[in-house]
Amino acid sequence: xxxxxxxxxxxxxxxxxxxxxxxxxxxxxxxxxxxxxxxxxxxxxxxxxxxxxxxxxxxxxxxxxxxxxxxxxx
Ligand SMILES: [Zn+2]
Numbered sequence: 001x002x003x004x005x006x007x008x009x010x011x012x013x014x015x016x017x018x019x020x021x022x023x024x025x026x027x028x029x030x031x032x033x034x035x036x037x038x039x040x041x042x043x044x045x046x047x048x049x050x051x052x053x054x055x056x057x058x059x060x061x062x063x064x065x066x067x068x069x070x071x072x073x074x
Contacts, residue, residue: 026038
């Protein structure tokens with residue numbers, strides 16, 4: 001999953017994320033017809049918009065995961 005940062009207010013923890021997802025799930029029905037969904041696997045996760053919960057900006061939110069990956073390597 002991506003990591004986000006708001007350049008406008010510095011928020012790194014709270015975002016509204018709108019995304020479309022493609023997933024594969026094991027539908028396991030009981031004999032009574034009750035459905036239990038098991039071993040859900042996300043095949044595709046496409047983020048459509050990210051809005052900062054602090055300042056409401058959706059233009060200042062940047063993906064922070066490249067910087068995080070770089071800091072792990074050091
Ligand atoms: Zn913000």
